Amino acid sequence: MSMIQMCRIAKIYANGVPALYDIDLQIPAGEFAYITGSSGAGKSTLLRLLYCADRPTRGQILMGKRNITRLNARKIAFLRRQIGFVFQDFKLLQNRTVMENVALPLQVQGASIKETRSRTFEMLQYVGLEYKMQRKPLELSGGEQQRVAIARAMIVRPKLLLADEPTGNLDYSLAQEIMEMFSRINQAGTTVLVATHDTEIMRLLPRRTIALENGHIISDTYPAATCPETDTDQLQETA
Amino acid sequence: MKRLRYFIQRTVFNMIQSPLLSSATIGTIGVALMLLAFFTLIVLNVQNLTRQWSSEIQVTVYLEQVPSTTTLRQWQEQIEQQPSVVHVTYVSQAEAFERFRKRLGRNDDLLDGLLPEILPASFELVLTPESRSEHGAERLVQELKKNPAFTGFRYGQDWLKRYDAFLFLLKLTGALAGGFLIFATLFIISNTIKLTIYARRDELEIMTLIGATPMFIKIPFLAEGALQGIIGALLALGGCHVLYYFFLKRGLSALLTTTAAGNITFLPLSIQAGVITLGFVLGICGSALPLRKFVRM
Numbered sequence: 001m002s003m004i005q006m007c008r009i010a011k012i013y014a015n016g017v018p019a020l021y022d023i024d025l026q027i028p029a030g031e032f033a034y035i036t037g038s039s040g041a042g043k044s045t046l047l048r049l050l051y052c053a054d055r056p057t058r059g060q061i062l063m064g065k066r067n068i069t070r071l072n073a074r075k076i077a078f079l080r081r082q083i084g085f086v087f088q089d090f091k092l093l094q095n096r097t098v099m100e101n102v103a104l105p106l107q108v109q110g111a112s113i114k115e116t117r118s119r120t121f122e123m124l125q126y127v128g129l130e131y132k133m134q135r136k137p138l139e140l141s142g143g144e145q146q147r148v149a150i151a152r153a154m155i156v157r158p159k160l161l162l163a164d165e166p167t168g169n170l171d172y173s174l175a176q177e178i179m180e181m182f183s184r185i186n187q188a189g190t191t192v193l194v195a196t197h198d199t200e201i202m203r204l205l206p207r208r209t210i211a212l213e214n215g216h217i218i219s220d221t222y223p224a225a226t227c228p229e230t231d232t233d234q235l236q237e238t239a
Numbered sequence: 240m241k242r243l244r245y246f247i248q249r250t251v252f253n254m255i256q257s258p259l260l261s262s263a264t265i266g267t268i269g270v271a272l273m274l275l276a277f278f279t280l281i282v283l284n285v286q287n288l289t290r291q292w293s294s295e296i297q298v299t300v301y302l303e304q305v306p307s308t309t310t311l312r313q314w315q316e317q318i319e320q321q322p323s324v325v326h327v328t329y330v331s332q333a334e335a336f337e338r339f340r341k342r343l344g345r346n347d348d349l350l351d352g353l354l355p356e357i358l359p360a361s362f363e364l365v366l367t368p369e370s371r372s373e374h375g376a377e378r379l380v381q382e383l384k385k386n387p388a389f390t391g392f393r394y395g396q397d398w399l400k401r402y403d404a405f406l407f408l409l410k411l412t413g414a415l416a417g418g419f420l421i422f423a424t425l426f427i428i429s430n431t432i433k434l435t436i437y438a439r440r441d442e443l444e445i446m447t448l449i450g451a452t453p454m455f456i457k458i459p460f461l462a463e464g465a466l467q468g469i470i471g472a473l474l475a476l477g478g479c480h481v482l483y484y485f486f487l488k489r490g491l492s493a494l495l496t497t498t499a500a501g502n503i504t505f506l507p508l509s510i511q512a513g514v515i516t517l518g519f520v521l522g523i524c525g526s527a528l529p530l531r532k533f534v535r536m
Contacts, residue, residue: 051448073452073453074452074453077447077450077451077452077453077455078450078452079450080447080448080449080450081449081450083450085448085449091441091444091445091448092445093441093442093445094441095256095257096256104445104446104449105449105450107245108446108449108450108451108455109450110241110242112241113241152449156450
């Protein structure tokens with residue numbers, strides 16, 4: 001079953017600049033895929049369409065069986081409760097503690113205090129930051145902040161995890177750590193979609209790769225075998 | 240209940256976590272509303288003062304000859320039926336003479352050898368508050384002139400002209416300055432709140448990303464704005480009371496007579512409640528407008 005289906009999607013901004021054009025894409029549930037391409041290729045726009053921050057100029061987007069192309073503000077909010085987000089700049093609230101940041105999505109959904117506390121602690125253990133839960137984000141390293149962002153994204157047990165350049169602000173070893181975490185999340189059944197232009201990361205964890213250029217999909221490839229040592233040369237173009 | 244607790248917690252924590260921003264907003268609301276409240280205080284007191292002055296406005300109708308008691312009663316009833324007249328007092332020649340003597344004080348011996356008949360008898364007419372103007376007095380006089388026995392009228396024409404001009408100027412200044420102050424207050428408060436919300440736009444963005452509905456995001460901000468508005472209004476009333484006590488009550492007593500200074504009063508309770516309500520409304524509206532812009536899904 002498809003988690004995401006995009007049919008003939010186009011996004012043209014108000015100034016007439018086309019960001020995406022003729023995008024046809026299917027992401028099955030439980031898949032791990034990269035959206036790649038140079039800066040301005042349309043990676044972030046594609047993700048923005050998926051979490052309804054922008055509306056496509058043309059075409060339809062289905063998430064599960066639901067058309068999300070024209071939702072009102074309230075329905076968008078409820079849709080986002082099923083999606084986890086991880087961004088390059090972490091997007092953490094600097095004036096709240098790690099625990100408060102991670103607990104936020106559950107508070108928004110009206111979970112009880114008891115449930116919020118236990119699940120927050122569980123998620124912080126999962127990302128290995130339970131001993132820093134009373135710290136503020138600025139007291140943490142970049143890698144730790146990204147782990148907090150992942151914990152916050154995963155606390156609602158989302159069906160889909162969207163990550164926009166999640167390793168952009170991290171050095172190689174921290175990036176590796178974050179990607180391993182994404183892999184574990186994917187193995188647990190969550191569909192993961194990562195927008196990145198970091199080829200090292202894609203080499204480290206080879207997965208389906210959708211390449212964009214000037215708003216078009218120029219290739220959609222699967223690795224020959226899912227193996228951490230697989231080189232990009234081994235990728236087999238399937239699209 | 241859970242939601243309510245969250246909103247209350249969030250409102251209080253937001254204010255505690257951003258003390259500078261909160262203080263700036265409360266301070267701005269406080270100063271702006273204090274100016275407005277102090278201006279209202281001055282306008283109300285000047286109005287009170289002019290109302291006291293206007294109570295002294297009266298029309299005196301002189302009689303050429305003193306008629307019989309029956310005619311006198313008839314005329315008095317006739318005058319009392321005029322809608323602009325509140326009260327009519329008959330002043331006999333003897334009473335007028337006695338008043339004149341009192342007014343002369345130590346020089347009252349000037350009247351020695353003179354009879355009370357040298358002064359005319361008169362009716363003194365107290366007017367309704369709406370008729371206490373040059374126009375109102377003139378209209379009444381025109382009506383009374385129909386009786387040929389009423390030979391002279393005095394109603395301080397020149398004084399009334401100046402009083403009317405002063406009243407007009409007062410109303411114009413009040414309307415212009417009041418309008419300007421209300422506009423400036425709205426402008427300053429809405430911009431200050433806009434800046435504080437702009438400083439927290441990241442929080443708004445994050446809340447939208449994690450699935451908070453627009454109302455869920457807005458309620459703590461609106462509650463914060465309302466609370467800041469009420470605190471600001473209470474500070475404004477406090478500040479206004481200090482200004483009232485030191486500048487109006489004590490300062491003006493040196494300039495005005497004791498009686499006039501005693502008549503200077505603080506804002507009535509209804510206006511004080513109005514200032515607090517205004518603070519509350521300004522706080523909510525000042526927050527709601529920028530939130531419409533920043534809370535976008």
